[in-house]
Amino acid sequence: xxxxxxxxxxxxxxxxxxxxxxxxxxxxxxxxxxxxxxxxxxxxxxxxxxxxxxxxxxxxxxxxxxxxxxxxxxxxxxxxxxxxxxxxxxxxxxxxxxxxxxxxxxxxxxxxxxxxxxxxxxxxxxxxxxxxxxxxxxxxxxxxxxxxxxxxxxxxxxxxxxxxxxxxxxxxxxxxxxxxxxxxxxxxxxxxxxxxxxxxxxxxxxxxxxxxxxxxxxxxxxxxxxxx
Numbered sequence: 065x066x067x068x069x070x071x072x073x074x075x076x077x078x079x080x081x082x083x084x085x086x087x088x089x090x091x092x093x094x095x096x097x098x099x100x101x102x103x104x105x106x107x108x109x110x111x112x113x114x115x116x117x118x119x120x121x122x123x124x125x126x127x128x129x130x131x132x133x134x135x136x137x138x139x140x141x142x143x144x145x146x147x148x149x150x151x152x153x154x155x156x157x158x159x160x161x162x163x164x165x166x167x168x169x170x171x172x173x174x175x176x177x178x179x180x181x182x183x184x185x186x187x188x189x190x191x192x193x194x195x196x197x198x199x200x201x202x203x204x205x206x207x208x209x210x211x212x213x214x215x216x217x218x219x220x221x222x223x224x225x226x227x228x229x230x231x232x233x234x235x236x237x238x239x240x241x242x243x244x245x246x247x248x249x250x251x252x253x254x255x256x257x258x259x260x261x262x263x264x265x266x267x268x269x270x271x272x273x274x275x276x277x278x279x280x281x282x283x284x285x286x287x288x289x290x291x292x
Contacts, residue, residue, distance in 0.1 A: 100150035103281040107157040110274035114164035117267025118171070121163045123223050125170055129230075130162035143282045154282070161275050168268070169252060170230055172222025172259040179216050182209040225255060 121127060134155065137143040146154045187208050211217075229252040236245030 100146040100148075100154065103278045104146075104150060104154050104157060106274055106281070107154070107161055107278040110161050110271055110278055111157065111164065113267045113271040113274060114161060117264045117271050118164050118167050119263075121167050122171065122173060125223060125227050126163045126166045127159070129166055129170070129227075130159050133162055134158050143279075146282075158279070158282075161278065164271065165275055168260070168263070169256055170223050170226040172226055172256060174219050175222045175258070176217065176219045178218055179211075181215050182211050184208070185210045222255060222259070226252060229255070 134143075137158075138145065138155075143158070145151055184207050186205055188205055229248050232248040233245055233252065236242070236248055
């Protein structure tokens with residue numbers, strides 16, 4: 065009976081199931097989950113590098129979107145809730161680092177694209193103090209560049225445009241409309257390019273890496289792979 069091919073195959077399958085469920089004495093025990101302090105400390109390092117590279121979030125859109133993303137992650141079970149006293153500090157830290165991350169894409173602020181536009185104007189220089197008699201006969205003129213308030217002071221809220229494009233990207237990804245999503249992503253990158261140049265990328269790159277590691281350590285995907 066033991067030599068029957070079906071019996072051997074059934075035995076092998078049972079052993080595999082026992083090893084996977086950790087019921088067999090010869091099976092490997094599941095590795096312990098990482099301490100909650102690990103993603104928290106990495107998140108602290110991410111927040112510090114993000115502040116040095118990006119600065120403080122300046123628009124409430126960044127906080128609003130980060131709160132919604134964190135709530136969605138916990139509601140859908142994508143993020144694991146930490147145990148005990150680590151729960152709320154980790155949640156608040158996730159909101160903070162996502163605020164900094166979103167500032168990369170919706171942190172353009174208010175821009176004046178035509179502040180360079182000025183016109184030359186000839187202005188008479190009024191002499192100060194006692195001047196020679198010929199200064200009244202031959203006046204002194206100079207050329208000054210004057211701005212036109214109607215054009216030079218015109219401003220556009222880049223953050224609102226970036227937010228609209230970000231919503232368009234989410235909508236395109238939700239309905240799986242790839243050409244529209246790709247076009248929206250490309251447009252967002254082009255509009256955000258002047259803001260990207262203002263950041264200190266020596267700190268931004270480690271911030272993105274640390275932020276990704278901290279979030280990944282809290283995901284269900286990491287937990288399931290860690291137990292295998």
